[in-house]
Amino acid sequence: MTRKPNILTPSSESLYLAAQNLRLGKLVAFPTETVYGLGGDATNDRAIASIYAAKGRPQFNPLIVHIADKKEAPDLVIWNKSAEKLADTFWPGPLTLVLSRAPDSPIALLASAGLDTIAIRCPDHPIAQQLIEQTQRPLAAPSANASGKLSTTCAQHVQDSLGEDVSLILDGGPCPVGVESTVLDMTSKPPTLLRHGGVTKEQLEAYLGEIQESLHDESAPKSPGMLLSHYAPTIPLRLDAQTASEEEAVLLFGDEEKVKGGGVRLNLSAKGDLTEAAANLFAMLHQLDQEKFKGIAVAPIPQTGLGAAINDRLRRAATK
Numbered sequence: 298m299t300r301k302p303n304i305l306t307p308s309s310e311s312l313y314l315a316a317q318n319l320r321l322g323k324l325v326a327f328p329t330e331t332v333y334g335l336g337g338d339a340t341n342d343r344a345i346a347s348i349y350a351a352k353g354r355p356q357f358n359p360l361i362v363h364i365a366d367k368k369e370a371p372d373l374v375i376w377n378k379s380a381e382k383l384a385d386t387f388w389p390g391p392l393t394l395v396l397s398r399a400p401d402s403p404i405a406l407l408a409s410a411g412l413d414t415i416a417i418r419c420p421d422h423p424i425a426q427q428l429i430e431q432t433q434r435p436l437a438a439p440s441a442n443a444s445g446k447l448s449t450t451c452a453q454h455v456q457d458s459l460g461e462d463v464s465l466i467l468d469g470g471p472c473p474v475g476v477e478s479t480v481l482d483m484t485s486k487p488p489t490l491l492r493h494g495g496v497t498k499e500q501l502e503a504y505l506g507e508i509q510e511s512l513h514d515e516s517a518p519k520s521p522g523m524l525l526s527h528y529a530p531t532i533p534l535r536l537d538a539q540t541a542s543e544e545e546a547v548l549l550f551g552d553e554e555k556v557k558g559g560g561v562r563l564n565l566s567a568k569g570d571l572t573e574a575a576a577n578l579f580a581m582l583h584q585l586d587q588e589k590f591k592g593i594a595v596a597p598i599p600q601t602g603l604g605a606a607i608n609d610r611l612r613r614a615a616t617k
Contacts (some may be wrong), residue, residue, distance in 0.1 A: 316431035328469030334438030351462035365429040389421035391495025402567035475576035493606040530586035538594035
């Protein structure tokens with residue numbers, strides 16, 4: 298009989314057990330404000346290899362390293378005033394900074410796919426922060442799902458996607474942001490937006506001035522989420538739909554009259570709230586990703602604010 302991972306309610310006992318497992322090189326899934334992370338000791342090459350194996354992840358795709366507090370960053374990366382300014386404003390929160398590796402950084406080279414940069418962030422979730430603090434090590438934690446598939450925003454999604462490849466899952470309920478962190482490369486001038494996410498480009502430019510974008514890299518991506526085909530459901534997904542057949546599921550945003558037809562219809566946000574839509578995105582895609590449908594028809598989503606992150610995930614999900 299296949300062993301099922303334990304889904305545990307966070308408590309002092311379960312957090313202690315999770316931290317012990319991580320120190321032993323095992324994998325633990327835990328909630329962040331963005332999506333659930335598949336955590337492993339970022340200083341342990343074997344643990345990092347286990348993450349790649351569990352996800353079926355291309356080994357040239359680097360992982361994000363999670364820390365509990367910005368004061369830990371200078372030991373891992375070459376810290377600078379611009380990074381400090383952003384951390385003071387957006388950490389803890391859904392912003393990942395790509396910075397040059399510190400000379401004595403303990404982060405496993407495999408975690409950064411052999412690059413001389415490390416992607417780092419401080420999650421805004423009490424369970425994530427407590428787990429990192431108890432483990433006393435930075436945690437590499439990509440989204441807790443099979444590579445290229447839908448990201449996980451609740452504990453059951455993790456179990457369904459990864460099965461026995463994770464030692465235990467800390468169940469923190471639904472993730473409030475619901476899309477992955479924004480990734481900003483601080484090693485370029487001007488800084489380069491590598492992935493849209495929970496912090497918008499407009500928010501970053503308010504602090505840094507103009508930033509450039511480089512959102513796709515199939516050969517040697519500097520951060521997760523840069524592969525063109527990513528976050529994909531098992532059935533086809535088409536964007537900017539105005540009509541749908543009865544054999545299609547429909548993912549709506551705002552006014553339901555914008556898309557006619559469909560076998561099943563779910564609305565990311567009936568009131569047209571992009572924050573609510575982002576939080577619902579992956580959970581609703583999971584609900585609609587059923588073999589009985591020939592595909593998922595998605596209503597147009599505005600390309601403003603968090604809409605940029607939502608559309609980025611949907612475009613990648615639609616790419617086969």
